[in-house]
Amino acid sequence: MKISIxxxxxxxLSTYIFLRKHLPSPPAPLPPHEFVIYDAYPAPSRKEREAGSTSIIGGGLGIAPxxxxxxxxxxxxxHQAVVSQGYGVVRFQFNSARGWTxxxxxxxxxxGEPELMVMSSRQGMWECISGPPPFRDEVSDEVLVRKKVVRVVRSVTGKPVLRFEDGGEEQFDLVxxxxxxxxxxxxxxxxxKYPAIYTGFYSVGGFVPSELLPQLPENNAELLPPKSQVVMTFGPGGFFGYGPFCAAPSSVCCKDPVIQHLIRESEIKLKIATWVTPKLPTWAxxxxxxxxxxxxxxxxSSRQGASGALEDAYAxxxxxxxxxxxAYDSGSTSMSEEEAVQIASEKYCAIRKPHVEAILDGAMKLEMRRDKAGIVAEYAMYFIMWIKCKFFPGYMNRPIYQYSVEAEIEKAIHSVK
Ligand SMILES: Cc1cc2nc3c(=O)[nH]c(=O)nc-3n(C[C@H](O)[C@H](O)[C@H](O)COP(=O)(O)OP(=O)(O)OC[C@H]3O[C@@H](n4cnc5c(N)ncnc54)[C@H](O)[C@@H]3O)c2cc1C
Structure with missing residues (x-):
């Protein structure tokens, strides 16, 4: 098959690595699979990478268990590279904008094998998969072509055809x-009919060297340390999160005055309007x-952007x-490659859509509550968060962290008649 990403x-990139490693080779006389990845933009230059957190390379993200x-x-x-360049955290602390935890x-x-959430710069995570040595050997330069796709159309036989900005086009079996x-x-x-929806929020962010953070004053009983290195402060107009993002150990104690300090000290270069995809009728x-x-x-606020993407790639x-x-074992007599792709795509949507949409619903409820943001809505939000933290601390994330895409695939495979 000719496969384009x-x-x-x-x-x-993770879909490419998984596909290349795990797709079965077609039997002769079928030709081997061919892969090509297209991306509209050049990889960030060294200068852009060194500029810290910007709208070109992104800010920080969490890779959940x-x-x-x-x-x-x-x-x-x-995995080793992601862990070594990021920062493993075990708890998230939630504060209110009114000053309490x-x-x-x-x-x-x-x-199973314990996995912590790793906080990482988006660029750091991306480089572990794609970037320069010593991290990778997975994505060769020949396979990644810098070209912008402007449209996907159909050939007379119904196959997907990519149209490029430079006027060229190419047909594939799978896009x-x-x-x-x-x-x-x-x-x-x-x-x-399903354009991305602007949430009404902007993300701004940056990285500050840990030596510039305020040090914990000695014997200061008034400033209680937080229970976690990652602190999310929710308020009526949005949230402010801070935490360590790289492997350099920090002797700094994170405290709420840190927010004011960070805002004062940071040069904010990352300003991204935040959009969400509406629920689509199908993904394939x-x-x-x-x-x-x-x-x-x-x-x-769902902290599942990168993790959900990785699960899709696997599924x-x-x-x-x-x-x-x-299809290959049946000698193409009972199932063609095209039919195999069709069934796999349907199963993929059946597994992934309901799970991801439940995460979207949960996160959007929080966004909408912030958006309405009268004082009653604000305190209702704190109260619900307090109940969840107090009585269901493990449960809050369990359905997401312990979701087993492997088990879902098994179930989907065995549900085929
Ligand atoms: C610049 C940028 C900054 C980000 N910053 C953050 C952040 O700070 N925190 C956070 O949590 N998440 C951030 N994200 C989102 C986060 O990367 C994703 O939620 C998650 O990693 C899943 O990513 P994805 O690969 O599906 O999409 P993306 O990361 O958006 O990657 C899509 C890729 O497709 C390419 N592309 C787009 N259109 C075309 C086209 N027409 N033809 C060819 N190629 C095309 C883009 O160049 C890009 O490389 C950022 C995304 C981007 C693009």
């Missing part, structure tokens, strides 16, 4: 749309499949692996 972000398991599945080396929740999954929130591939599946159709933000950009790969193996 549009977008070389975290979802596109469920995402970490997917990184481990990509390769042990990538609401509570805290664990962000570690102790089932993976990993082209982010403003996906053009999405339009080949659902038309133009006739050889075109969406993964990551193209299918479901989530609000940042579509292992479903394709199973159904293509059936």
């Amino acid at each position: 549009v977008g070389a972000g975290i979802s596109g 469920n995402g970490k398991r997917m990184v481990r599945a990509l390769s042990r080396e990538i 609401i509570g805290s929740v664990p962000i570690v999954d102790l089932k 993976i749309g990993a082209d982010g929130i403003k996906s053009v591939v999405k339009e080949a599946i659902v038309g133009d 159709s006739n050889g075109v499949v969406l993964v990551g933000d193209a299918a479901h950009a989530l609000p940042s 579509i790969t292992f479903l394709l692996k199973h159904f293509l193996s059936l």
Whole structure:
């Protein structure tokens, strides 16, 4: 099959690595699979990478325990690289804008091989998958082509055809749309009726060297240390989060006055309007499949953008692996490659859509509450967060962190008649 991945972000590159490693080879006389990744923009220059947190390379993100398991599945080396360049955290603390601590929740999954959440710069995470040595050997320069896709159309036989900004076009058997929130591939599946929705919020952010943070005053009983290195302060107009993002150990005690200090000391270069993808009727159709933000950009408060993208990459790969193996083993008599792709895509949507949409619903409730933001709504938000932290601290994240995409794939495979 000729397989194209549009977008070389975290979802596109991880899908490529999974597919290349796990797709079964077609039997002769079928030709081997061919892969190409297209990305509209050049990789950030050294200067851009060194500029810290910007709208070109992004700011910080968390790779939750469920995402970490997917990184481990990509390769042990990538997992090791992600862990070493990021910062593992075990709890998130929630504060209110009124100055008190609401509570805290664990962000570690102790089932099986324990995985902590890792806070990382987006660029750091991306470089572990794609970037320069010593991290990678996974994505060769030949496979990643810097070209902008402007449309996906159909050939007379119904196969997806990519149209490029330079006027060229090329036909594929399978197109993976990993082209982010403003996906053009999405339009080949659902038309133009589902544009991304602006949440009304802007993300701003930056990184501050730990030596510039205020030190914990000695014997200061008034300033109680937080229960976690990552502190999220929620208020009527948004939230402010801070925490360590790289492996350098910090002797600094994070406290609420840190917020004022960070705002004062930081040069904010990252300013991104935050968008979400509306619920789409489907994520796949006739050889075109969406993964990551193209299918479901989530609000940042969900902390599942990167982790959900990695789960998508894993799910579509292992479903394709199973159904293509059936097609190849049957000698193409009972199932063609095209039919295998179709069944795998349907199963993929059935597994992933309800799970991700439940996360979207939960995160949007919080966004809407902030948006209305009268004093009653504000205190109601704190109260609900307090109840969750106090009585269901583990449960808050358990359905997400312990979600097993592997088990869902197994179930989906065995539900086929
Ligand atoms: C510049 C940037 C900064 C970000 N910063 C943060 C952040 O600070 N914190 C956070 O939590 N999340 C951030 N995100 C989002 C986060 O990366 C994603 O939620 C998550 O990693 C899943 O990503 P993805 O690979 O699905 O999409 P993305 O990371 O958006 O990657 C999509 C890729 O597709 C390429 N592309 C888009 N359109 C086309 C086209 N027409 N043709 C070819 N290629 C195309 C883009 O260049 C990009 O490389 C950022 C995303 C971007 C693009």
